[in-house]
Amino acid sequence: MALQCYPKFLHRFKKLIGDCNNGDDDIRNRDTPMILRYFCCPDYLRISVIDWKSEKECKLSVLKTLKRAYFVGCCNGxxxxxxxxxxxxxxxxxxxxCNTATIYGPFKGGDPCGFFFHPSEKExxxxxxxxxxxxxxxxxxYLFGTNKWRKIPDPYFKYEPTRHWSRRKKGQKTINGNPAIVNDALHWDIGAIMVFDMISEEFTLRSAPFKETKGRKYVTRHLxxxxxxxxxCHLGCEEPVMDVWIMEDxxxxxxxxxxxxxLDFDMNKYPMESDFRxxxxxxxxxxxxIVGTHNNELMLFWKRRGMFSCRLGFNIVKKIPLRKSEMDWHMHEFNWLCGFEIYSAI
Structure with missing residues (x-):
């Protein structure tokens, strides 16, 4: 849902959104997905947007004040x-x-775990x-219309969402922390699927599309x-294939x-880095x-190999060029602080 110009919050976001005719129309109108790239270490936050031709870095002085920052999610650009x-x-x-808005709190602390646009309140x-x-x-x-935090009607739940920056024990694999927003609800993979309804502000727990076989190891999961x-998406260890489940009803x-x-990509065409063993x-x-899916296009980042697009149902693979960065080595050593996310401009 695109940002709409409602008076109650337009004044707050006019500067943040910026001029839609700022020369980026060739990027905004692409059918292929863009990718947000972020480095959250070691000294300050770095952000860039990748299309299929170039990579544009967001250079903001405010980012240099954030000595340690973590990605929460994307919504409408x-x-x-x-x-x-x-x-x-x-x-x-x-x-x-390259515009920003700053929010503080809530007073008692905690961590943000979702960022969304309310379908009826339009904020x-x-x-x-x-x-x-x-x-x-x-x-x-946090309501941007009133610039205030409040508890949800039933504020307590026995589960918490998975988050990107959770440092995992040795041997544990990655689960996406950015909630999937569908049907006016936020969804997280916590083994089962945790759901937050934007309208009722109620939590529920739903089943995953399949049950993990006892003893079966997985490499990564992504909702x-x-x-x-x-x-x-589910990638196991037994063979180089990824299962992709779609919600039908x-x-x-x-x-x-x-x-x-x-995922048995041609090693000659798409080699690993020369020093990889x-x-x-x-x-x-x-x-x-797994970076994400967009219009039946699956985006993958293969460490020490590159960024790839896989056309679902056609087994068509393309490599997406990435700009060399001084922070590239952090992708190997601190992957819970660095990453990619599907990005759609407003």
Whole structure:
């Protein structure tokens, strides 16, 4: 849903959104998805937007004040980051116009876990989670229309969303932390699927499209929105293929395994970096990060190999050029602080 010009928040976001005729129309009108690239370490936040021809860096002095920042999510061309240095500061960034807005709090702390546009109130909101005790979490929302935080009607839930920046134990793999927004609700993969209804502000827990087989290892999982339907990607260790499940009927919560993506890419055409050494299939598969899906196009970042686009249903693979960066080595050493996300301009 594109940003609409409603008086109650237009004054706040006019500067943030920027001029739509700023020379980026060739980027905005592309059918192929853009990608937000972010480096959250070591000294300050760096952000850029990748299309299929170039990479545009967002150069803002305010980003240099964030000594440690974490990506929360994207919504309608805006990206939300949070920082604990300074404490409890959240920055909304338009990476193309290079404009920002700053939000503080809430007073009791916690972490933002969702960024969305409310379909009926016509305003942006941030969802925040704070741990109260074991299996008890408190939730607040920030309303951009009133510039205030408030508790949701039933503020407590026994689960919390997965977040991008959660440092994992050795051997654990990546699960996407950016909620998939479909049917006026936010969805997170926490093993099951955790759902937050934007309208009722109620949480529910729904089943994943399949049950993990006992003892079966996975490399990565990713829940996203694809053509306004939930899309669940699962990559195991047994063979170089990725299962892609699509939500067929939201009301019935009905899934179908619609695609199987062949990841046995030609090593001569798409080689690994010359200094890379691996011994097992699971090791090389473990270097894959699912960026997201857009118009039946699956975007992958293969560490030490590059960025790829896979056309679902056609087994067509294309490599997307990435600009060399001084921060590239952090993609190998600190991957919980650096990453990519599907990006759609306003």
């Amino acid at each position: 805006l990206a939300l980051f949070t920082s604990d240095n300074p404490s409890r500061v959240h920055i909304v960034v338009n990476p193309l116009s 942006y909101r941030i969802l925040n989670v704070r741990k109260i005790e074991k299996d008890k979490y408190e939730y607040h929302v 996203s929105a694809n053509e306004n339907r939930l899309c669940y 939201y009301e019935k919560w009905s899934w179908v395994k619609k695609y199987v993506v062949d 691996f011994t097992t299939l699971s090791e090389i598969m473990g270097y894959i990060t």
